[in-house]
Amino acid sequence: MRKTALYDIHKNNNSKIVDFAGWQMPVVYSGIRDEHMSVRNGVGIFDVSHMGEIRIKGKQAHEFCQYLTTNDLNVVKENQAQYTLLCEESGGAVDDIIVYKFSDNEYFLCVNASNAKKDYEWIVSNSKDFDVIVTDESLNYSQLAVQGPKSRDLLLKVLGTEIDLIKKFYFNFIKWNGSVLIAARTGYTGEEGFEIFLPWEKGPLLWNKLFEDGIQYGTTPCGLGARDTLRLEMGYSLYGFEIDKDINPLESGLDRYVKLESDDFIGKNALLEYGRNGKKRKLISFEMVDKGIPRNGYPIYVNDDLAGYVTSGTLSPSLGKSIGLGLVKSESFNNGEIQVEIRNNMRKARIVSLPFIK
């Protein structure tokens, strides 16, 4: 069981620790709803040091990353980040990741903790024909996500005015406390916020400083539980639920991150083929009409026909309603009404557009 550099802090703050992807991580501090609403209204801090970091360096770093990922890196500038996917030849997803362009010769990837080892091996095995060196730097970095409408004010205070110069989905290197950290204006919550990468052992120092300076903003420590309810309210995918090796990105509503008209990438042919034949499955987003909370695996019926299943669901803290995402047969759409089977009862739900919170 691995621990992040902030484990002792989590323990001392009485958070509930669980095993996540081989790491001991805080799932909740004061309460999922409380933490969730702090991010929506103030600022919350997440320890996401369990995520993986992979560096790709060399003359062909750009070409290699373009080949590796489904989105188009030709439009990405230096110090810009891009959400994209790694796919297998079959088109199934290996992972959804964020790529940070340092330069044409150096790319930095942030990958899901549950896939870190797999992704690294996948990337290395595909790099043989390219002039690049791939290194797994996951244990070099702590990562904190600082999210919420007041996150900018807090970070200006702690990291300085350079924070104001960073545009959405861009990053920069900032000197802090004797090291250089990467401040990226990205996040998984739908709120204003940053994700900060810094040397492993400095993680606790930044966390403590953020809380020290953050009292006036109501800064709240947040765990994985709130991370999930926040992303679900935005309709963001979670690997293993909305996408996995048997669900391709075209099926899970991630079309805009798959550039089929651009350069070749692993899985492109399979996805082109899939697109040509008409999508067999589609991701839907829905809100319960009858009582009940939809959960992963629950069957979805459309007009009494078994159409698919729920991929993720919860009671939305912001809305006070039950919401869910699901994968269903494409041809089963009609007037937007579906039924979710919860504990042997058919409950009515209706399709709504994303994000759930407007």
Next chain:
Amino acid sequence: MVDIPNDLKYTEEHEWARVKDDWIEIGVTDYAQDALGEIVFVELPGEGDDITIGDTFGGIESTKSVSDLYAPISGEIIEINEALLESPEIINEDPYGSGWIVRVKPYDSNELETLLDSEDYSEFIENQAEE
């Protein structure tokens, strides 16, 4: 410190039963409410419904998880705690008092023998923790 009152009976599904003269009050234990986290939804049976020992009769949900409620005894639901429909978090706050879930008229008082006493339940929890 997990609270396990000695005057109650328990099940391995982390439920408790308070035995009255002709009815039994049922809820979930302190251990259960702590493991679930903040409870956001409770699915209750209807008054007049029959429940059968070992079968599910409802559910409790937190933002991240679902837990079925299992009938510790067979009987007829004579009262449900409607306050839980509005404020499910009462179970977190007071699992053995105002967090009671249903009141049941038992069909077979022999079934009470199958329930654990507080010491057995305490041991059961300790063994679970060691796994």
